[in-house]
Amino acid sequence: MTAHIRIGISGWRYAPWRKVFYPKDLTQKRELEFASRALPTIELNGSFYALQRPTSYMQWYEQTPENFIFSIKATRYVTHILRLRDIEKPMANFFASGLLALNEKLGPILWQFPPSFRFDAKLFEDFLKLLPHDTYSASKLAKNRDAGMHGREYFEANENRPLRHAVEIRNQSFETPDFIHLLRKYKVALVIADTAGKWPYKEDITADFTYLRLHGAAELYASGYTDKALDSWAARIAAWSMGEQPNDAHLISEDPPPSRKSRDVYCYFDNDVKVKAPFDARKLLKRLDLESGLADLDWSHADEPGEVNPTKARGRSKQ
Numbered sequence: 001m002t003a004h005i006r007i008g009i010s011g012w013r014y015a016p017w018r019k020v021f022y023p024k025d026l027t028q029k030r031e032l033e034f035a036s037r038a039l040p041t042i043e044l045n046g047s048f049y050a051l052q053r054p055t056s057y058m059q060w061y062e063q064t065p066e067n068f069i070f071s072i073k074a075t076r077y078v079t080h081i082l083r084l085r086d087i088e089k090p091m092a093n094f095f096a097s098g099l100l101a102l103n104e105k106l107g108p109i110l111w112q113f114p115p116s117f118r119f120d121a122k123l124f125e126d127f128l129k130l131l132p133h134d135t136y137s138a139s140k141l142a143k144n145r146d147a148g149m150h151g152r153e154y155f156e157a158n159e160n161r162p163l164r165h166a167v168e169i170r171n172q173s174f175e176t177p178d179f180i181h182l183l184r185k186y187k188v189a190l191v192i193a194d195t196a197g198k199w200p201y202k203e204d205i206t207a208d209f210t211y212l213r214l215h216g217a218a219e220l221y222a223s224g225y226t227d228k229a230l231d232s233w234a235a236r237i238a239a240w241s242m243g244e245q246p247n248d249a250h251l252i253s254e255d256p257p258p259s260r261k262s263r264d265v266y267c268y269f270d271n272d273v274k275v276k277a278p279f280d281a282r283k284l285l286k287r288l289d290l291e292s293g294l295a296d297l298d299w300s301h302a303d304e305p306g307e308v309n310p311t312k313a314r315g316r317s318k319q
Contacts (some may be wrong), residue, residue, distance in 0.1 A: 003241035003262035006069055006107070007285050008041035009277045010213070010270040020275045020301045036064040037295040039281055041071065041107065043213075043268040047099070048073040048112070054098030054154035061102050069107040071211075071266060072099050080114050084127045089146050091130055096142035096153040100135060108164040108211060108266055110191065115170040115199065121178055128186040136160040166191050166211035166266075170199040180204050180253040196220045203236075203249045205257040210240040212267040214280070224276035225283075233267075234287035241265050275301075 012035040013028070021038075022031055035042060044060075046052060060070065075094045078087045099106060132138040135157035142155035167183065168191035183190055183206035192203050192212045198220055214233070216223045225233070239246050243260040267284070269277035279302045285291050 004264045006041040007267045008039040010043040010268045011045045021278045032063050036068050041069040043071040045073045048076050051097040057098035057101040071107040073110045092144040095138045096145035096155050098154040110166050112168040118173040131165050175252050177253040204252050209264040214269045216271040222273040225280050
């Protein structure tokens, strides 16, 4: 089986991107239309900050081309506020908020944990047990939503499709083989996160796909990737897509992952502050010969940072 490699961006609605990545005459309401034709996938991050509405997911489905994929950053209410305690209803609310309306364009769901969240094996396994692994199971979970969701819920799955999950950790307490064992048991991917050395960088393969988040090589959320760095990422992605593991992999557990001939790869650039993300994504796609069918870009502004307001630079898009 041939692996699918999808490389894109985290979010799309950033003021500094206008007139740099986006054409100067492009209206804001058409930014997703443009981005989804320049890149094959987007990690939707507004869902992390607040539950989105079914009508929004339906619009995003209509605005994007066939074969486009959204990954969804799951609600921080579960991971950052409740910190995995008493999360049954909030989980149901999240799955009832409309993501199932993406149908075949629904990709993996990202669960990101804060730096202060420490590994607790029992608590974490209870969370993993709740994760639905197909859209029918997600629909069933969504029907347990709170009454407050009435009028803004959506839990119809037009077909039963596999549903994937990935976990991004930012605390060294997770660097234990017990954590890797749990992820493999429940077939959940460990996010390979490049964070300019700020948080753990580990490459253990724990599922039938690989999920990367590239937050910046030297400066978190800001710095771009050199040609040499992109060459290195291309080589690693090629290895993962063929079911292999780089010889110099940074591992938590010495136990090898289950053998596979291929693994799908999802890679998202999150170095958005200085408009590096979309151009780095296209450079990496080119290295892997994956640019066919994508819209042309204007590269004349690729090295311009845009008009960055330092007080708002990391204000994440609420699309």
